[in-house]
Amino acid sequence: MKIQEADFKKIISHCKEYGYIFQSSEVYDGLSAVYDYGPYGSELKNNVKSLWWQAMVKMHENIVGIDSAIFMHPLIWKASGHVDAFNDPMIDNKDSKKRYRADVLIEDYLANKIDKKIDKEIDKAAKRFGDAFDREQFMMTNPRVVGYMEKRSAIMQRFTQSMADNDMEGLKTIIEELEIACPVSGSKEWTDVRQFNLMFSTKMGAVAEGADTIYLRPETAQGIFVNFLNVQNTTRQKIPFGIAQIGKAFRNEIVARQFIFRMREFEQMEMQFFVRPGTEMDWYEHWKAARMKWHQALFPETSVRFHDHDNLAHYANAAADIEFKFPFGFKELEGIHSRTDFDLKSHQELSGKKLQYFDPEINESYVPYVVETSIGVDRMCLAVIANSLMEEEVPDAKGGTATRTVMKMHPALSPVKVAILPLLKNKEVLTTKARAIFDDLKFAFNCQYDEKDAIGKRYRRQDAIGTPFCVTIDFDTIEDDTVTLRDRDSMEQIRVPIAELEPRIAKKLDLRNLLA
Ligand code: ATP
Numbered sequence: 001m002k003i004q005e006a007d008f009k010k011i012i013s014h015c016k017e018y019g020y021i022f023q024s025s026e027v028y029d030g031l032s033a034v035y036d037y038g039p040y041g042s043e044l045k046n047n048v049k050s051l052w053w054q055a056m057v058k059m060h061e062n063i064v065g066i067d068s069a070i071f072m073h074p075l076i077w078k079a080s081g082h083v084d085a086f087n088d089p090m091i092d093n094k095d096s097k098k099r100y101r102a103d104v105l106i107e108d109y110l111a112n113k114i115d116k117k118i119d120k121e122i123d124k125a126a127k128r129f130g131d132a133f134d135r136e137q138f139m140m141t142n143p144r145v146v147g148y149m150e151k152r153s154a155i156m157q158r159f160t161q162s163m164a165d166n167d168m169e170g171l172k173t174i175i176e177e178l179e180i181a182c183p184v185s186g187s188k189e190w191t192d193v194r195q196f197n198l199m200f201s202t203k204m205g206a207v208a209e210g211a212d213t214i215y216l217r218p219e220t221a222q223g224i225f226v227n228f229l230n231v232q233n234t235t236r237q238k239i240p241f242g243i244a245q246i247g248k249a250f251r252n253e254i255v256a257r258q259f260i261f262r263m264r265e266f267e268q269m270e271m272q273f274f275v276r277p278g279t280e281m282d283w284y285e286h287w288k289a290a291r292m293k294w295h296q297a298l299f300p301e302t303s304v305r306f307h308d309h310d311n312l313a314h315y316a317n318a319a320a321d322i323e324f325k326f327p328f329g330f331k332e333l334e335g336i337h338s339r340t341d342f343d344l345k346s347h348q349e350l351s352g353k354k355l356q357y358f359d360p361e362i363n364e365s366y367v368p369y370v371v372e373t374s375i376g377v378d379r380m381c382l383a384v385i386a387n388s389l390m391e392e393e394v395p396d397a398k399g400g401t402a403t404r405t406v407m408k409m410h411p412a413l414s415p416v417k418v419a420i421l422p423l424l425k426n427k428e429v430l431t432t433k434a435r436a437i438f439d440d441l442k443f444a445f446n447c448q449y450d451e452k453d454a455i456g457k458r459y460r461r462q463d464a465i466g467t468p469f470c471v472t473i474d475f476d477t478i479e480d481d482t483v484t485l486r487d488r489d490s491m492e493q494i495r496v497p498i499a500e501l502e503p504r505i506a507k508k509l510d511l512r513n514l515l516a
Pocket of ligand 1: 251253260261262263264266267268332333334335374375376377378379
């Protein structure tokens with residue numbers, strides 16, 4: 001059974017227990033919404049990043065990578081709209097002193113107080129009518145459901161309007177009229193709603209006086225836009241072409257729960273694809289499909305879906321999320337946005353520098369349009385972990401059953417690829433042979449040598465961190481140079497010559513299996 005269906009807390013504690021992810025600054029009681037990756041987590045993260053880099057940069061002649069700085073000129077964030085518009089509406093409860101996003105309070109109200117009631121009515125009716133139940137007709141005609149739907153759409157209309165108009169008073173009025181209470185204290189005593197900018201700022205320069213305020217980047221994309229001409233000139237790429245980068249981003253999220261799903265310091269993998277104006281919708285569809293395929297190679301089809309945006313960001317003319325079925329429901333894992341020429345044009349205007357491309361095919365200069373794919377490394381790691389962590393009933397040595405915890409992730413993503421296990425710790429002939437195999441395979445794969453505890457216990461330890469292969473060295477190995485190769489998922493054990501280990505394992509790890 002997949003653990004994600006049972007208990008999200010199990011995932012978090014497994015990550016801690018097995019060296020994947022720790023709360024940052026834990027010895028000082030932690031820092032909220034900041035996490036550190038441990039020995040296995042950092043390997044997983046590197047593997048996720050290199051899989052993405054392979055799929056985006058190495059497999060496309062017309063996509064190149066960069067690594068731009070986190071600090072950038074403050075005017076970049078003026079041009080991008082982040083200084084003025086990268087806000088969330090924040091509200092505090094006066095009694096509990098807890099802070100919330102006003103928009104989320106309203107959305108939660110809709111989900112919990114209205115949508116749930118509608119679902120309940122539908123479930124009840126479906127049971128009553130059995131096979132004859134017509135869901136759509138019921139929703140259109142049942143007076144109670146019609147009433148809920150009308151209420152919902154009236155709230156939604158006012159809510160969307162208030163968000164679009166930056167009308168903070170309007171949001172507060174909705175919260176008061178709906179009598180939304182603080183989930184912690186039950187109190188309805190709210191402060192006014194204020195816009196809260198999500199960018200972290202700091203000062204640059206040794207002397208504070210006169211120093212400019214600069215921001216920690218809230219997205220990596222702007223580093224790509226302001227380098228557009230540098231890259232185009234130096235690589236002689238012709239439109240359409242893309243620039244990719246992986247790097248840290250920082251957002252002072254108002255409410256950050258749900259482990260590494262929403263962090264204040266996180267990592268993004270973004271690719272901006274520059275296209276001729278008018279072709280952006282074709283490229284938008286192209287990248288939507290391509291990115292979905294990447295996810296479908298790793299996850300079951302039922303775990304990923306598209307969610308098209310109704311409310312578009314100020315820079316976009318089309319946007320969709322790829323959502324993953326996290327333990328707490330379907331949520332955004334990756335965004336695909338058609339960003340028009342908004343960013344390049346804004347930088348051109350504010351910097352006074354031309355950011356255009358001369359298109360030899362049509363003999364014309366223009367500001368390119370951009371289609372962006374943007375995925376969080378941490379959310380991807382969480383998706384991989386949630387999708388792979390399982391508890392299974394397996395036969396034990398005494399003919400009964402036992403529960404094993406196993407992370408069945410794709411071998412290409414597994415932190416350790418091969419565990420090298422001498423059957424007995426204190427038989428030098430075995431440990432010497434095992435060390436020799438380790439010293440050979442370590443050039444090809446991330447290997448782990450482990451001689452402590454009984455072999456069954458060592459297998460379980462490797463299962464729990466997701467190691468796809470275990471190699472056991474026993475007395476036969478000394479005689480005939482064969483070893484036992486154990487497969488994590490099937491637990492099948494086969495006897496193979498040592499010389500065959502590397503090609504066999506390499507075949508399973510070949511990225512062609514995933515990306516071809
Ligand atoms: P959300 O609606 O969940 O706040 P967003 O729409 O603001 O996300 P984008 O600005 O589109 O997110 O960022 C692109 C990607 O970066 C997201 O799909 C997500 O994977 C990742 N991301 C964004 N914010 C965070 C965060 N606070 N912690 C971890 N990953 C994040």
